[in-house]
Amino acid sequence: MKYYFAPMEGITNYIYRNSHHCLYKGIDQYYMPFIAPHHHHHLKTRETSDINPAHNQDINVVPQILSNNADDVIYTLKQLNELGYQEVNINLGCPSPTVTKKHKGSAMLDDLDNLDDYLKAIFQAQLPIKVSIKTRIGYQDTSCLEALIKLYNKYPIEKLIIHPRTGIQMYKGTVDLAAFEAFYQHSTIPLVYNGDLKCIADIKSIEEHYPQLEGIMVGRGLIARPYLIDEYVTGNQETLEHFKKFHDQLESGLIETLKHEKDVLFKLKELWAHMYVMFNDSKKPLKHIRKAQNLEDYHKALDEMLDCGINYSDEF
Numbered sequence: 001m002k003y004y005f006a007p008m009e010g011i012t013n014y015i016y017r018n019s020h021h022c023l024y025k026g027i028d029q030y031y032m033p034f035i036a037p038h039h040h041h042h043l044k045t046r047e048t049s050d051i052n053p054a055h056n057q058d059i060n061v062v063p064q065i066l067s068n069n070a071d072d073v074i075y076t077l078k079q080l081n082e083l084g085y086q087e088v089n090i091n092l093g094c095p096s097p098t099v100t101k102k103h104k105g106s107a108m109l110d111d112l113d114n115l116d117d118y119l120k121a122i123f124q125a126q127l128p129i130k131v132s133i134k135t136r137i138g139y140q141d142t143s144c145l146e147a148l149i150k151l152y153n154k155y156p157i158e159k160l161i162i163h164p165r166t167g168i169q170m171y172k173g174t175v176d177l178a179a180f181e182a183f184y185q186h187s188t189i190p191l192v193y194n195g196d197l198k199c200i201a202d203i204k205s206i207e208e209h210y211p212q213l214e215g216i217m218v219g220r221g222l223i224a225r226p227y228l229i230d231e232y233v234t235g236n237q238e239t240l241e242h243f244k245k246f247h248d249q250l251e252s253g254l255i256e257t258l259k260h261e262k263d264v265l266f267k268l269k270e271l272w273a274h275m276y277v278m279f280n281d282s283k284k285p286l287k288h289i290r291k292a293q294n295l296e297d298y299h300k301a302l303d304e305m306l307d308c309g310i311n312y313s314d315e316f
């Protein structure tokens with residue numbers, strides 16, 4: 001079984017990935033947040049920086065493309081291939097309305113004829129790079145699930161990462177394991193499960209139910225507990241000292257790369273919206289972290305948080 005770190009736009013950039021990779025074991029590949037090439041093939045500074053091989057040394061990373069235009073995808077695949085990437089992921093899962101209203105991400109699952117043309121063009125280009133896909137199980141609903149599975153089966157997709165929710169479901173409700181089961185039974189592509197794995201028991205349960213999976217991808221569960229896969233794979237328990245090392249490396253990276261203290265604070269607060277679950281009775285220090293106006297306030301609140309001690313139970 002392989003373990004993958006899910007792409008999370010705004011969170012798992014190269015600073016985060018490097019800090020995580022340096023301190024935690026067990027992740028086979030880090031999937032990068034999407035880059036969205038435009039017709040003129042221009043990428044944002046943030047995107048160029050994230051895919052820069054110099055920023056991803058010694059880490060197995062997979063860039064991800066979000067585009068509904070096959071020519072733009074092909075152009076970007078060539079660029080990424082020239083940069084030395086072995087695999088690139090295509091985003092057919094993003095549920096954000098700003099993306100889906102442009103018929104990108106999960107909205108592409110709403111028109112399977114169009115999706116077929118898109119994939120045909122991409123795979124006919126026969127580029128020397130592996131193409132994997134990250135997908136939802138439908139956009140509005142799962143009425144086309146069978147057709148979607150058949151459609152994917154037509155192409156030499158390296159792996160299919162499935163988050164079993166529909167696009168319009170966003171992150172609400174529960175994952176649809178019946179739909180995932182349909183993929184598991186009928187897909188001929190190596191499958192990766194993704195969605196709502198928050199603790200070791202969740203991961204074990206998926207592995208037991210789906211022993212033929214190629215891998216498991218975790219996003220929010222790993223942001224909340226950066227040690228989750230490390231502990232699962234090595235059996236080592238997280239310590240405060242080790243977590244602090246990770247935190248400090250991440251914070252230093254953010255300070256080095258972001259211009260303003262308030263931007264560093266914003267990023268750290270975003271992480272704590274997930275990470276507070278790894279500490280006992282952490283609501284109060286979390287409030288203080290959220291209220292921090294500068295890094296000095298933040299460090300006081302951080303000390304309070306660390307004083308709570310790690311919550312090793314699976315319940316939170």
Ligand SMILES: Cc1cc2nc3c(=O)[nH]c(=O)nc-3n(C[C@H](O)[C@H](O)[C@H](O)COP(=O)(O)O)c2cc1C
Nearest residue numbers: 006007008009033034134163195196197218219220
């Ligand atoms: C803040 C945020 C940003 C995300 N950015 C991306 C992205 O850039 N590309 C992508 O394919 N999925 C993205 N996702 C979806 C995650 O990769 C993942 O599929 C989703 O969170 C479900 O997995 P989880 O329950 O393990 O978090 C994002 C999710 C969140 C919450």
